[in-house]
Every structure is written in structure tokens, then in C-alpha cells.
Amino acid sequence: MSPNEIARTPKPPYHAVIFTSLRTDGDRGYEHTAQRMVELAAQQPGFLGVETARTGDGLGITVSYWESEEAIANWKAQAEHQVAQQTGKKVWYTDYFIRVAKVEREYGKVG
Amino acid sequence: MSPNEIARTPKPPYHAVIFTSLRTDGDRGYEHTAQRMVELAAQQPGFLGVETARTGDGLGITVSYWESEEAIANWKAQAEHQVAQQTGKKVWYTDYFIRVAKVEREYGKVG
Numbered sequence: 001m002s003p004n005e006i007a008r009t010p011k012p013p014y015h016a017v018i019f020t021s022l023r024t025d026g027d028r029g030y031e032h033t034a035q036r037m038v039e040l041a042a043q044q045p046g047f048l049g050v051e052t053a054r055t056g057d058g059l060g061i062t063v064s065y066w067e068s069e070e071a072i073a074n075w076k077a078q079a080e081h082q083v084a085q086q087t088g089k090k091v092w093y094t095d096y097f098i099r100v101a102k103v104e105r106e107y108g109k110v111g
Numbered sequence: 112m113s114p115n116e117i118a119r120t121p122k123p124p125y126h127a128v129i130f131t132s133l134r135t136d137g138d139r140g141y142e143h144t145a146q147r148m149v150e151l152a153a154q155q156p157g158f159l160g161v162e163t164a165r166t167g168d169g170l171g172i173t174v175s176y177w178e179s180e181e182a183i184a185n186w187k188a189q190a191e192h193q194v195a196q197q198t199g200k201k202v203w204y205t206d207y208f209i210r211v212a213k214v215e216r217e218y219g220k221v222g
Contacts, residue, residue: 108208
């Protein structure tokens, strides 16, 4: 499961967490933790997939997909993820925004 | 309105179109059209904002926000956008996927 691919999700409905962020300068442990969080999320019950992209020093968008609101709540409360969230607020992000949405329909072409 | 910023959207509920894609090699007119589509989308009734990111030659994620399903349908049917969609399928993307979702809640810190 690589976040640098289009996620193979089941048929809707399912849930999406759209996380957009602007980074501070320098790595400061960010890349290591970002990779670890993808690994950890993938082990969570109800995880369906994740996609991530960042334009140079600009906007980052990570979308994770989940079976239920309960799965999203459990991931938000996961202990190691809680630490990452706090570090994100204090160290890595100048701005961030999270939107929780219900995917209702989809279409496209995936290899 | 720059797609390289966190969008300032109104309070939920509203709709999100999550467009993920993998590019073919070379520009082939892509950047020009991508920029034009952001300008055009912003002129559409019911447009609320757009965010976009792409990791090098990897995954691109564009999320656009809309007041209603009707606004999304009208944008999809817009003539110049129709041409861009066709060119995207034939020329710019090896794979692409569109998820239409309803944003139900949100939180974060924006400037």
C-alpha cells in the first residue's frame, strides 16, 4: 500500500478524511513520522486506503478512506497518532485543515 | 483564489470532488489547461474553493468544493471543461479517479 498511488476503495458509501496543510521550513522529523503514520493507519480497523501529494514547499493534501465514523474516531484517538497530531500543530504545520466527508459516488479509470 | 492554499469554505454541509490522477510523461499542454480550469471553475455558480497538490511525477490530488450536486453537474457539463476531460483521458492521465463526497464536519487552523 503506497500513498503515492490511487487508492483501491470499495463501492461507496464510505468516509473520507481530507487533510490539507502548509509546512513550516525544514524536515524536523516530519518525513519519518508521515511515513510511520501511513503504516500505522493501514493497520487500523476500518482503514480503506490513503492518497497523499505535496507540491514542493506548498500545499499538502492527504486523503484517507474509512469504513465508518467510528474507525475515523479510533484512528484520531490512537496514542502514537495523538503525539504526531500535537507535533504537527506545534512544529510541522503553519496551517492545517481537516474535512470529514461521506463519499457517495465515484468513477474513473484505474489501471 | 490560489489552488495552492487551504480553501476558505463555509460551514458544512457542502460537497467535495476528490480528483486523483497519475500523469503521463511530458507537459503536452497540461499545465496551461490545469490553470485555465481553476480559473473557469472559480467562475461557476456554487463554486466554494479548490486545493491542488502533486508530488513530482507522482500522484496528483485536486479537491474542489461546491454548494450542491447541481453545481457539480453543471461544472462537469461545462463545454471547455468537457474538452479538457476528454484530453485528460486521452493524453494527460494514465489513471484517474473521481470521488464525490458530502463534507459533514471540519476543524483546523487556517491563518
